[in-house]
Amino acid sequence: MNPTKWISMACGVIIFAGCVTASYLPTHKTLDSNPYGSYIRINTLDKKYYTGELISVSGDKVTVLIDENGIISCKTIDSSLIKRYYIIYANKSETRAIPFFISIFHGWFFPITAIINASLMVNTDFTYTSKSLKYNDLKLFARYPQGIPDNISIYNIK
Amino acid sequence: MSSIIKFLYPILGTTVLIVTFSVACSTYYFRKQYDDVNSLLYQKDSLQKNSFLKAHYKNGDIFILEENWIYDSTDQYISGKGTQYDFNRKILATGALRLAIDSVAIFETNKRPKERIAGLAVVTVLDALIAIPCLLIPKACFGSCPTIYLNDDSDSSIPDAEVFSNAICPQLEYGDIDALGSYTASSTEVSLTVKNEALETHCINQMQLLAYPVNSNESIYQSGNDRFFACRGNIPPQNATGPEGEITHLLNKADRLERFSLASDQDLASKEEIYLNYTFDKPVTNPGLLIHFRQTLMTTYLIYSALSYMGEQAGEILASIEKGDISSHEIEKGIYKALGDIEVFTYNEIKKEYQYQGKIYETGPIAINKELIPLVVEEKATSLNIKLVMNRGLWRIDYAALTNMVSQVNPEPISPYKISSPGMTHSLALTILSDDTKHWVTQPGSEYTVVFKLPLAQQRYDLFIYSKGYYLEWMRQSWLKDKNLLKLRQFIKNPSQYLKDITKEYKTYESEMEREFWNSKINKNSFSHESY
Numbered sequence: 128m129n130p131t132k133w134i135s136m137a138c139g140v141i142i143f144a145g146c147v148t149a150s151y152l153p154t155h156k157t158l159d160s161n162p163y164g165s166y167i168r169i170n171t172l173d174k175k176y177y178t179g180e181l182i183s184v185s186g187d188k189v190t191v192l193i194d195e196n197g198i199i200s201c202k203t204i205d206s207s208l209i210k211r212y213y214i215i216y217a218n219k220s221e222t223r224a225i226p227f228f229i230s231i232f233h234g235w236f237f238p239i240t241a242i243i244n245a246s247l248m249v250n251t252d253f254t255y256t257s258k259s260l261k262y263n264d265l266k267l268f269a270r271y272p273q274g275i276p277d278n279i280s281i282y283n284i285k
Numbered sequence: 286m287s288s289i290i291k292f293l294y295p296i297l298g299t300t301v302l303i304v305t306f307s308v309a310c311s312t313y314y315f316r317k318q319y320d321d322v323n324s325l326l327y328q329k330d331s332l333q334k335n336s337f338l339k340a341h342y343k344n345g346d347i348f349i350l351e352e353n354w355i356y357d358s359t360d361q362y363i364s365g366k367g368t369q370y371d372f373n374r375k376i377l378a379t380g381a382l383r384l385a386i387d388s389v390a391i392f393e394t395n396k397r398p399k400e401r402i403a404g405l406a407v408v409t410v411l412d413a414l415i416a417i418p419c420l421l422i423p424k425a426c427f428g429s430c431p432t433i434y435l436n437d438d439s440d441s442s443i444p445d446a447e448v449f450s451n452a453i454c455p456q457l458e459y460g461d462i463d464a465l466g467s468y469t470a471s472s473t474e475v476s477l478t479v480k481n482e483a484l485e486t487h488c489i490n491q492m493q494l495l496a497y498p499v500n501s502n503e504s505i506y507q508s509g510n511d512r513f514f515a516c517r518g519n520i521p522p523q524n525a526t527g528p529e530g531e532i533t534h535l536l537n538k539a540d541r542l543e544r545f546s547l548a549s550d551q552d553l554a555s556k557e558e559i560y561l562n563y564t565f566d567k568p569v570t571n572p573g574l575l576i577h578f579r580q581t582l583m584t585t586y587l588i589y590s591a592l593s594y595m596g597e598q599a600g601e602i603l604a605s606i607e608k609g610d611i612s613s614h615e616i617e618k619g620i621y622k623a624l625g626d627i628e629v630f631t632y633n634e635i636k637k638e639y640q641y642q643g644k645i646y647e648t649g650p651i652a653i654n655k656e657l658i659p660l661v662v663e664e665k666a667t668s669l670n671i672k673l674v675m676n677r678g679l680w681r682i683d684y685a686a687l688t689n690m691v692s693q694v695n696p697e698p699i700s701p702y703k704i705s706s707p708g709m710t711h712s713l714a715l716t717i718l719s720d721d722t723k724h725w726v727t728q729p730g731s732e733y734t735v736v737f738k739l740p741l742a743q744q745r746y747d748l749f750i751y752s753k754g755y756y757l758e759w760m761r762q763s764w765l766k767d768k769n770l771l772k773l774r775q776f777i778k779n780p781s782q783y784l785k786d787i788t789k790e791y792k793t794y795e796s797e798m799e800r801e802f803w804n805s806k807i808n809k810n811s812f813s814h815e816s817y
Contacts, residue, residue: 159337162347162370263770266601273390273604276345276372285373 151180152218158253164270165216167191171208181214182284183275184266190275192284201281206262214260216268217253338363339393340384345372348384362386387488387726390604430756431487431727432651434478435465435748436734443541443652444480450648451621452755453588454603458490460753462511463647464655467504469745476736477750481727484759488724494737495696495749505694505747506575506657509643513694513749514657519575519686524562536561539577539684541653548583548678553784553791554623559673563687568665570689573657574629574642577684580650582798584679586791587620591776592758596768599760621646623780624676629658632670639672650802653683659690678795696749703736724754 153161164181169191171177179193182201189204189212255268266272275281340348340363347370354365362383369378430452432444446463468475475494481487495513497505503517521537527544535544549555595602626644633640643658662669669687701718704711711733717723727733739746775783 160349160351160368162339162349162368162374263598267393270374271341271345271372272393272601273341273343274608276343276390277608279345279372283373 152215154218158217161217162270164192165214165268167215167268168213169204170210170212171204172210173208177202177204181265181269182281183269183271184262185274189265190281192270199285201284203281209257209262211257212265213254213256214265214268215254338365340389341391341393342384342388343390344388346370346377347374348382350382386486387724390607391600430483430485430649431489431752431754432480432482433463433465433750433752434480435468436476436478437466437468445652446750447649447651448750448752449754449756453592453758454606455488455755456606458488458753458755460491460751462495462507462749462751463652464507465748465750467499467745468748470739470742473739473742474736475739475746475748476734479727479733479735481729481731484729484761486729486757486759487727487754488756489718489727489752489754490721490724491751491753492701492718492725492735493751494699494701495751496699496737496739496746497694497696498741498744499747501745503691504688505696505749506573506655506688507749508573508657508659509645513696514573514659514690515692515694516573516575516657516688516690519688520563520565520569521684521686522561523564525559525685527559528557532559536682536685541683543579543681543683545581545681546677548791548795549788550792551785551788553583553676553678553788554625554781555677556625556674557677559675559682559685561671561673561685562668563671564668565687566667568667569662569669569687570664571691572660572662572669573688573690574660574671575655575657575684575686575688576627576645576682577653577655578627578645578647578680578682579653580648581679581681582650582802583676583791584621584624584648585650585802586794586798587776587787588758589764590767590787591620591773592760593764593767594769594773594776596765596770597760598768598770602773603757619777620780620783621648623784624679626675627680627682628674629660630672630674631660631662632672634663634666650681657688657690696747697740698751699737699739701735701737703734705734705736706732729759 151163152166166178167181167189168176168178169189177191177193179191179202182190182192184190187206189206189209191202191204192199193202260268266274275284337352338348338350338354340350342348348363348367349370350363350365350367354363354367362385364381364383366380367382368376369382369384371377430450431448433446433448434443435445445465448463449459449461452458465477475496477494479489479492497513497515499505499515503515504519505513506516507513522533525531525533525536525544527546529546532544535542544559546557592599626646628644629642630639631642632638642660645654645656645658647654647656660669660671671685673682673685701715704714704718714725714733717725772783775786
């Protein structure tokens with residue numbers, strides 16, 4: 128296998144398989160009409176982590192809809208236990224890496240164009256971390272930014 | 286050449302892998318750029334006509350309307366093409382949708398800056414789409430709940446009542462009684478004009494006219510605990526003095542020439558005293574102190590400040606109050622308690638000291654309230670010295686008379702029988718008002734005639750309006766930049782310190798606020814406001 132193919136395959140594996148996100152998330156183009164909460168990963172101080180749809184955020188707890196071995200249920204996490212979080216509010220575009228791959232064929236200019244295209248790809252990420260998004264603003268990305276309505280039991284949320 | 290390529294490829298390959306890896310997976314690396322996106326997320330002008338609109342219902346449903354949604358300010362709904370989902374996001378309806386404003390907990394819209402990076406922004410309160418000329422002092426914009434005008438021969442530009450002024454969110458809803466004055470109808474019909482003259486959404490749950498027939502020499506006045514008394518023979522003060530000196534000429538007639546003062550330079554919560562002296566030929570057996578009063582714009586400024594501290598989160602915070610996450614009691618009592626009531630004391634000649642008699646309080650800078658405080662005094666007294674203790678710069682007093690309380694009475698409650706606006710009868714509004722579970726919602730600029738039937742024609746009545754409801758203040762663009770949740774916390778948790786801290790800011794605007802307030806009235810009429 129020649130080096131170009133080897134590099135291309137490695138890039139493909141990393142880009143398309145290395146950063147799997149939730150399938151229910153919208154793309155950039157359908158972001159406006161998405162009725163769900165963002166995808167969140169929460170790492171806790173007791174070294175556990177939870178991933179799923181962000182349902183609601185209150186002053187002292189975060190509710191996440193998680194899928195554990197096919198069983199979908201809400202998990203409530205005490206905010207004081209949260210070490211960090213990472214949210215994705217839209218999936219990356221399937222075509223975002225095309226300009227980058229095209230760079231491979233730019234010959235000796237590849238290192239320059241690759242970096243330029245890479246920087247363009249960066250701007251199509253739709254994520255936040257606990258450092259870039261304050262806890263108080265996290266609720267903006269929840270399914271129920273107003274909090275879970277009183278008439279709804281978290282056991283019925285799917 | 287081939288040796289150069291063989292030499293460079295491992296380096297290029299490594300570079301590609303590093304760059305690719307960082308591009309594909311490392312968001313930490315690009316955190317700064319996301320910070321920039323954040324700044325776009327919370328741009329304050331995010332509610333635009335060309336935005337998708339998400340309306341989160343209180344029951345968990347969500348409506349997602351496409352770009353050409355329409356906000357109907359008259360009938361208080363939003364309509365457009367879109368999709369309604371239930372709380373589990375199953376589709377309930379698609380196509381043309383119509384949603385009721387009062388069922389919505391939070392509005393949300395997305396902002397796409399120049400079609401490049403998508404952002405999500407929550408717009409918590411519908412912003413004003415119409416401009417209001419209160420740019421100089423944004424927190425002195427006209428506002429303060431529904432205004433009621435008795436359709437009689439008096440000056441129709443001056444509201445006779447403003448109702449439920451403290452109810453700035455559903456949780457704070459309450460019933461309020463205000464005096465409308467005397468009225469003699471040629472027929473049994475009497476009509477009120479109910480206006481929404483501010484950038485507010487008014488939600489009226491109940492409205493009743495309270496009427497009591499009176500003779501020419503008596504009047505009905507309201508006192509605390511919604512008690513009413515028939516009174517005769519008002520006695521103006523012989524002498525009235527405040528910290529500024531003689532003020533008798535301001536308080537001895539109900540002429541809208543009001544006595545007011547400027548707030549303290551050191552602390553908005555500072556007290557002042559007014560001394561009133563009454564002398565009379567015959568002892569007054571059952572005296573009461575009648576006070577005509579309203580507030581200055583201090584509370585308006587404070588309420589607007591609190592809303593501005595909420596910034597674009599105002600909707601969420603108000604929703605939290607409704608859900609009980611924030612105690613409405615703290616909000617309701619904290620700042621108002623710190624400012625205090627108008628307290629009334631009478632001088633006891635035997636004990637040589639002032640004795641507490643009661644207090645009155647009514648929020649609102651628009652309509653003049655007329656309330657009575659029953660007094661307990663010596664039976665044979667022919668003079669009375671009264672002291673009013675109240676917050677400096679908070680109250681405007683037009684009249685302070687002693688009156689004879691003849692008897693306690695119960696005005697008859699009368700429900701409206703017709704609601705109309707020019708060219709239209711609103712029978713649905715009438716039905717809603719008769720249902721305690723529903724609210725009649727009015728929008729800025731709206732004006733309705735509400736008609737009641739009195740028991741008798743050609744009879745003089747003293748009228749009062751009972752109204753229960755709440756209102757939602759619209760966030761002004763100019764307020765959003767003042768977002769400060771720490772200040773909001775201080776406003777709620779430590780109002781005394783807050784009032785000290787904000788004094789300097791308030792004093793900057795105080796002298797011009799009254800003029801600015803009335804100039805920003807929607808559908809404004811001339812009003813003989815006084816400037817300081």
